[in-house]
Amino acid sequence: MTVVDLKIGQRGIIREFADDVLPIKLLELGCLPGNEIELVQIAPFKDPMYINVNGSHIAIRRSTARLIALDIIEEV
Structure with missing residues (x-):
């Protein structure tokens, strides 16, 4: 799974x-293996x-x- 596959x-x-x-x-900016990433928004x-990576x-x-x-840690 990659960032493209995430839901908001x-x-x-x-x-x-x-x-x-x-x-x-x-x-x-912190996009390193082991860091948490969250999809905040997708443009139109x-x-x-x-x-969001480390704030x-x-x-x-x-x-x-x-x-x-990615390894998913939270489902929406």
């Missing part, structure tokens, strides 16, 4: 990154997606969200 309000733990090609800025045309609200593209594999 659903949370997960970052497991790994596909292709190891995540932008450095996301890593600096499904791009970008707004996530930071971040907008990411769906193409980037597909690279972040």
